[in-house]
Amino acid sequence: MRVGFLLGGSGGRDRTDITNIFQLFHTVIHEIRKDPLPKIKRNMNHRWTVLKEGMAAAWPICLGYAPIGLAFAVLAHNAGLTPWEIGLMSLFVYAGSAQFIAVSMIGSGSAVIPIILTTFTVNLRHLLMSSSLAVYLQRLGVGRLSLYAYGVTDESFALNMARFQDKDRDWDWRRALALNQTANLAWIVSTIIGGYGGQFIPAGDGDTLRQGVPIDYALPAMFICLLVFQIRGGLYVLVAILSGLLAVAFSLLFPGNAYIVMASVTAATLGVILRKGCGKGRKRPEES
Amino acid sequence: MKTDYLLLVLGMGIVTYLPRWVPLIFLSRRRLPEWLRQWLDFIPAAVLSALILPALATTGEPRHLTVFQPALLVSIPTLIFAWKTRSLAGTVIIGMALFWVAGRFFS
Numbered sequence: 001m002r003v004g005f006l007l008g009g010s011g012g013r014d015r016t017d018i019t020n021i022f023q024l025f026h027t028v029i030h031e032i033r034k035d036p037l038p039k040i041k042r043n044m045n046h047r048w049t050v051l052k053e054g055m056a057a058a059w060p061i062c063l064g065y066a067p068i069g070l071a072f073a074v075l076a077h078n079a080g081l082t083p084w085e086i087g088l089m090s091l092f093v094y095a096g097s098a099q100f101i102a103v104s105m106i107g108s109g110s111a112v113i114p115i116i117l118t119t120f121t122v123n124l125r126h127l128l129m130s131s132s133l134a135v136y137l138q139r140l141g142v143g144r145l146s147l148y149a150y151g152v153t154d155e156s157f158a159l160n161m162a163r164f165q166d167k168d169r170d171w172d173w174r175r176a177l178a179l180n181q182t183a184n185l186a187w188i189v190s191t192i193i194g195g196y197g198g199q200f201i202p203a204g205d206g207d208t209l210r211q212g213v214p215i216d217y218a219l220p221a222m223f224i225c226l227l228v229f230q231i232r233g234g235l236y237v238l239v240a241i242l243s244g245l246l247a248v249a250f251s252l253l254f255p256g257n258a259y260i261v262m263a264s265v266t267a268a269t270l271g272v273i274l275r276k277g278c279g280k281g282r283k284r285p286e287e288s
Numbered sequence: 289m290k291t292d293y294l295l296l297v298l299g300m301g302i303v304t305y306l307p308r309w310v311p312l313i314f315l316s317r318r319r320l321p322e323w324l325r326q327w328l329d330f331i332p333a334a335v336l337s338a339l340i341l342p343a344l345a346t347t348g349e350p351r352h353l354t355v356f357q358p359a360l361l362v363s364i365p366t367l368i369f370a371w372k373t374r375s376l377a378g379t380v381i382i383g384m385a386l387f388w389v390a391g392r393f394f395s
């Protein structure tokens with residue numbers, strides 16, 4: 001069953017010439033209706049085509065960032081930050097969970113250095129994500145890589161990885177960059193709006209999902225689907241299950257979020273060992 | 289805006305940016321050994337699983353296990369839907385709908 005079934009038929013593909021904004025909206029609808037997107041034959045590398053494909057693909061992240069950004073801003077507001085101070089942090093740091101922790105530390109009167117050190121440890125997990133993305137960003141200059149690095153988050157990593165691996169899509173660093181920056185903009189804007197209107201918004205704490213509030217489940221559902229996309233064989237199932245169970249165990253044993261790195265490094269290493277042990281002579285797709 | 293705050297945000301920005309930047313610069317410009325390619329190939333599945341499961345199955349500070357609650361239970365049909373349809377949009381919509389429905393039952 002395709003989503004087109006849920007959201008009405010296809011069609012409307014030929015009304016793309018009104019304005020650019022309409023085109024972008026159109027691409028988002030197209031994304032939602034028909035996923036995966038069929039290859040666009042004409043003007044595939046036209047600047048606007050690339051931009052709007054990248055931006056449209058960011059919709060699940062934008063949807064999920066809105067409530068989290070608002071919730072963050074409410075906490076930041078309560079910790080005494082002005083909307084522009086909140087926006088500045090979202091622009092410079094751009095890392096959800098680290099910003100939540102930083103704001104709660106500011107609220108309790110912590111010094112600058114402990115906050116920076118905590119931010120560092122909380123965001124170390126991006127080492128793994130950037131390493132994994134590097135495989136798909138070969139032959140780019142330092143400038144472009146540096147630009148790209150700014151937008152690496154849990155969400156953009158997961159989404160771009162699925163796109164890069166999908167052989168049916170023409171996903172490249174420019175589309176990925178457009179996706180990153182769209183998500184980035186959604187985050188910054190939602191935190192600034194929350195900073196202004198925070199007192200009127202019923203906010204969660206950003207960590208626990210509010211019972212029965214659908215939008216809070218947008219990112220978990222996205223992650224679940226992108227995890228499914230990563231499963232390309234029995235060994236991947238094993239690695240995923242092992243990593244999840246280890247992560248739960250480590251998260252109960254240790255404070256902070258080191259459990260993410262600990263569990264995934266252990267599980268991926270075991271995956272390599274198991275592949276070496278049982279998969280001799282099997283050729284991997286990347287080698288061909 | 290206080291200088292202290294500006295310094296804090298700058299410092300946080302730098303320590304966040306570096307782990308995002310270093311691997312891209314050092315790994316994307318050289319031929320990686322086969323074992324490392326394989327390892328990196330497992331990382332997305334491992335990281336995503338390690339991000340999701342604790343987020344759905346634990347709450348509180350200090351964290352404790354909460355198994356029979358909507359977020360985790362809803363993830364099972366959501367995962368099956370994703371598996372069957374391979375549709376990101378459909379999964380997000382179904383997941384949100386199920387979470388809403390589950391909220392009615394559990395409250």
